Structures are given as C-alpha cells and as structure tokens.
Amino acid sequence: MFKLHRPRARLRALAAAACTAALGATLLGVAGMSPAGAAPAAQPAATPAAAEAVPTAAGDKxxxxxTNWGTYDRNYHVKNIETSGSADKLTHINYAFGNVTGGKCTIGDxxxxxxxxxxxDQSVDxxxxxxxxxxxxxFNQLRKLKKLHPDLKILWSFGGWTWSGGFGQAAQNPAAFAKSCRDLVEDPxxxxxxxxxxxxxxxPNACGLTCDTSGRDAYGNLLGELRKSFGTDLVTSAITADGSDGGKIDAVDYAGAAKHLDWYLPMTYDFFGAWEAKGPTAPHSPLTSYPGVPTEGFNSDAAISKLKSLGIPPEKLLLGIGFYGRGWTGVTQSEPGGSATGAAAGTYEAGIEDYRVLKNSCPATGKVAGTAYAHCGTDWWSYDTPETIGTKMDYKNEQGLGGTFFWELSGDTGNGELIKAIR
Incomplete structure (x- = not known):
C-alpha cells in the first residue's frame, strides 16, 4: 500500500532552478500527490450534446x-466531513486526485x-x-454523503502538483482526452x-513540476473539448494565482478559456514558503501586498484583479483559502522578513502543518496583509484563522466573487472552525 502525501515543498526545491532558467517564474499552486494505482478499463458512457457552462448564483459557493490519500496516514475519511459539521456548509467537494497518463484521465488510487x-464505525451511515x-x-462513502445532503455536488479533480505532467500529451488530442475523462467520471x-x-x-505553457511547452492556446482547447463531452455538467479549473508582471497568468489565454468553465479556482496560497530555506519569512497566503513583500504580485488581490482585468466575470472567480500553514525555523524576528535556517518541523512534511495543529502548538501572534503569522520559540508560521478568513470573506463579497474554496478538509479542526468562518 502506498502512503500518499503532499510533496510540494520538497519538489519545489528540485524544480526551482530549472524553472527559473526557463521562464523566470516562481513555483505556485495546490499540493499534489505521489503516484499510485493503475487505471481500470474505462467503460463507455454516453456523450451529451455540447453546451456552454451555466454558472450557479454568484457568491454562495x-x-x-x-484528498484520497487522507485515508492513510491522516486517517481522514468521508465520515469526518459529516461529523465535523462541514457537510452542512459545503456546496461542492472536489475529490483529489485522478491522474493524467497516456493522454487520458486515469484512476489515482x-x-x-x-x-x-x-x-x-467508519461509514457515513x-x-x-x-x-x-x-x-x-x-466513492461509495461519497454516495452515502450525498444521500444525506441532496444538494451537495461532487467533482472529480485531475492533475495536481505531482500529476500535471501528463496534460501536455493530453493537449495533443484534446477530444480523445475529454472522452476518456467522461468515460471514467461516468463509469456506471x-x-x-x-x-x-x-x-x-x-x-499550462509554464513551469510547474516540469516545464510545459504545449502553447498558449492548449489549455483553452482542452477545456473546450471537456465542455463538449460533459455538456451541462460542471467543468471547473484550479489555476495559478501568480499576479506578477509576465507571470503564469500571462502565459495562457485564461479569458478566452473562461467561456468553457463554470468557474475558476485561483490558488491564492503557497505564495511563499520554506523552499527558500533561509527566508525571508513571509505569509504564504497574503490577501494584499505589504511593505517588504518578497515578490510583488504574489497576493490574492493581485491575482483576482489581474484576472478580472482580462475580462473574466467576477462570479466565475473563487477565492482560495489554505487550511494549513507554512513555516521556518531558526527565526529570531517576530514580524515577517526575518532570516531562517530551514523549514520548521511538520507532522507529515517539513515546512507545512495543518491549522488544527498550529492553533494550539503555535498560536497566532500578529497579522499582516489580511492573514496571520505566529512566532513561537525559533519557529515562524503563517496561516489563516477564523478572524482573517472573515476579512477575506469581506473582500470576496466586495469583489463580487462567485464564492470560496479551500485546500483541504482534513486541515480543519474536528468541529470545523475554519469552514464555519467561511460560511
């Protein structure tokens, strides 16, 4: 049995030099997973008639x-979504991840x-x-959860940090890729x-774990075929939140691709972290810029503003929240901008820890740019709290955004503190 986890910080360090040389871009985004499992034979499913996306009401998502690997070392199961009270507050669940191999959507685990x-005792019902x-x-547990919450929608998410390398090949034949995804998602x-x-x-057309060279229009072409295959079912996409000049948003025609989607999920977290082992310390999910920020454009408002300026309707943009913190050790300065000696210890991976742990082990000592930070001993962490999430929800409403999403459910407390702050 494979134990699956979020290997982003480790992989960033390996990929950073190559990506910087190729595109001068800093790595951002949502965490991925280690490969495991093979794809079963996909059974054919009917392809619905082509239709454009029909967005749901703005603001309430x-x-x-x-994560499917949460069933292993995290011991987090679908039942926990119910017992924590989170199911009552969710409109949608994104199930992460399916893989992309051989130009097709495949089973992740x-x-x-x-x-x-x-x-x-483990089962929802x-x-x-x-x-x-x-x-x-x-899958069966999610089916049971939907019976308890008939309005809850579930999407199967494909790719992620580790498994995005297959999209370049998929983009060479987007129609075949889209059919494979439909066949798998709609397996009887x-x-x-x-x-x-x-x-x-x-x-797309930028550096992630690997450098993609499929072209500026490949992303939109792929999503267009997915829309044809999935008809009026939901088609969404998590995207970069790099709002810097010449950054990853500029590498793709996100405005043109928006017509194929119900909404975008700009990953407005992981802007800074201990892959820069010596710092400077900086909040990984700042809402706005602030004096001394290491990179201009690496904040939520810069990303949202840039995407809106391209003509993407605000109701098709969701604000991302991280239910975890990123941290350094060897830090003497309480405020952001201090030097460090490396990544702080984490339960599953150095430099990253769940909110449910940090709220007790290293409580917040200050706020900057609409998020919180904590200095305890020589460790320095940044993460969102119920209070800072409230500030971000005010921003979401002011901007007329379509709602909120977060990575990921197991990082919250057992009684759902953070999702309550969102809702």
Missing part, C-alpha cells in the same frame, strides 16, 4: 478539496477510491461494506457520485 472496505458489493471505498459503477470534473493543470 463553498468548495472543499478532499484504486484502493482508496473504490476498493477499501469500510466498517460500520453506520452500515459496513460487504465483501460482494460492487462499489466500496471513498460510480456515475451517480460525480457532478462534473475539475482540472488542476500546474501549469
């Missing part, structure tokens, strides 16, 4: 990412996705899986679970 047998039932795993075993697809390509 609350979307949480649920077959055991976690649809094979794992849940006992009665208290009913244990049987050995002969056709669907188990997270779980067709009732999913209401659409989310594409997390990090990054």
């Amino acid at each position: 609350v979307i949480g990412y649920f 077959s055991y976690a996705d649809y094979e794992k047998a849940y006992t009665a 208290g009913v244990a899986d049987t050995w002969d039932q056709p669907l188990r795993g997270n 075993r779980w067709a009732d679970v999913f209401d659409g697809i989310d594409i997390d390509w990090e990054y």
Whole structure:
C-alpha cells in the first residue's frame, strides 16, 4: 500500500532552478500527490450534446478539496466531513486526485477510491461494506454523503502538483482526452457520485513540476473539448494565482478559456514558503501586498484583479483559502522578513502543518496583509484563522466573487472552525 502525501515543498526545491532558467517564474499552486494505482478499463458512457457552462448564483459557493490519500496516514475519511459539521456548509467537494497518463484521465488510487472496505464505525451511515458489493471505498462513502445532503455536488479533480505532467500529451488530442475523462467520471459503477470534473493543470505553457511547452492556446482547447463531452455538467479549473508582471497568468489565454468553465479556482496560497530555506519569512497566503513583500504580485488581490482585468466575470472567480500553514525555523524576528535556517518541523512534511495543529502548538501572534503569522520559540508560521478568513470573506463579497474554496478538509479542526468562518 502506498502512503500518499503532499510533496510540494520538497519538489519545489528540485524544480526551482530549472524553472527559473526557463521562464523566470516562481513555483505556485495546490499540493499534489505521489503516484499510485493503475487505471481500470474505462467503460463507455454516453456523450451529451455540447453546451456552454451555466454558472450557479454568484457568491454562495463553498468548495472543499478532499484528498484520497487522507485515508492513510491522516486517517481522514468521508465520515469526518459529516461529523465535523462541514457537510452542512459545503456546496461542492472536489475529490483529489485522478491522474493524467497516456493522454487520458486515469484512476489515482484504486484502493482508496473504490476498493477499501469500510466498517460500520467508519461509514457515513453506520452500515459496513460487504465483501460482494460492487462499489466500496471513498466513492461509495461519497454516495452515502450525498444521500444525506441532496444538494451537495461532487467533482472529480485531475492533475495536481505531482500529476500535471501528463496534460501536455493530453493537449495533443484534446477530444480523445475529454472522452476518456467522461468515460471514467461516468463509469456506471460510480456515475451517480460525480457532478462534473475539475482540472488542476500546474501549469499550462509554464513551469510547474516540469516545464510545459504545449502553447498558449492548449489549455483553452482542452477545456473546450471537456465542455463538449460533459455538456451541462460542471467543468471547473484550479489555476495559478501568480499576479506578477509576465507571470503564469500571462502565459495562457485564461479569458478566452473562461467561456468553457463554470468557474475558476485561483490558488491564492503557497505564495511563499520554506523552499527558500533561509527566508525571508513571509505569509504564504497574503490577501494584499505589504511593505517588504518578497515578490510583488504574489497576493490574492493581485491575482483576482489581474484576472478580472482580462475580462473574466467576477462570479466565475473563487477565492482560495489554505487550511494549513507554512513555516521556518531558526527565526529570531517576530514580524515577517526575518532570516531562517530551514523549514520548521511538520507532522507529515517539513515546512507545512495543518491549522488544527498550529492553533494550539503555535498560536497566532500578529497579522499582516489580511492573514496571520505566529512566532513561537525559533519557529515562524503563517496561516489563516477564523478572524482573517472573515476579512477575506469581506473582500470576496466586495469583489463580487462567485464564492470560496479551500485546500483541504482534513486541515480543519474536528468541529470545523475554519469552514464555519467561511460560511
């Protein structure tokens, strides 16, 4: 069995030099996962008639990412979404991740996705899986969650930090890729679970884990074919939040591609972190710029403003929140901008820790640029709190944005402190 995790900080360090030389861009985005599992034979599904996206009402969407690898070392299951009270506050769940290989959408982790047998105490409805039932795993648990919350929508997210390397090949034949995705998402075993697809390509025509050279229009072409295949089902995409001049937003025609999508999820977090081991310390999810920010354009407002200036309707933009912090150690300065000796220790990975841990282990000591930071001993962390999320929700409303999304559900407290602040 593979243990899956978010390897972003480690992988950033390996990729940073190559990406800087190629495009002069700093790595941003949502965390990915380690490869595991193979794709089952996709069963054919009917392709609906082509249709443009029909966005839901602006402002009210609350979307949480649920990771399939959380079932391993995190011991976080679909049932936790219910017991924490989060299910009542979510409008959508993005299930992360499916893989992209051989120009197709493929299964990310077959055991976690649809094979794992849940006992009665682990199950959403208290009913244990049987050995002969056709669907188990997270997919069956999500089906049970939807029965309890009929208005809840679930999208299957493909790609992510580690698994975006396959999008370049997929873009060479976008129609075939789109058909493979539709066939997989609408596999008869779980067709009732999913209401659409989310594409997390990090990054089109720019550097992510690898440098993509598929071209400025490849992203829009791919999404156009997905819209044709998925018809009126949801088609969304998590995108860069690099608002700097000449940054990743400029590498793609996001305005042109917007017509194919219900909404964008600009990843307005991970702007700064301990992949720069010696600092300077800086909040990973600033809402605005501030004096001394290491890179101008690396903040939520810069990204949202730039995307809106391209002509993307604000109701098609969601504000991203991280349910975790990023931190350094060897820091003597309380305010941002201090030097460090390396990444602070984390439960699963150095330099990153869940909010549910940090709120007690290193409580916030200050605020900057609409987010919080904490200096405890020689460690320095930045993360959002219920208070700073309230500030960001005010901003979301002022900007007329379509809603909020966050990475990811297991980082919240057991009683859903952060999602309550969003809702």
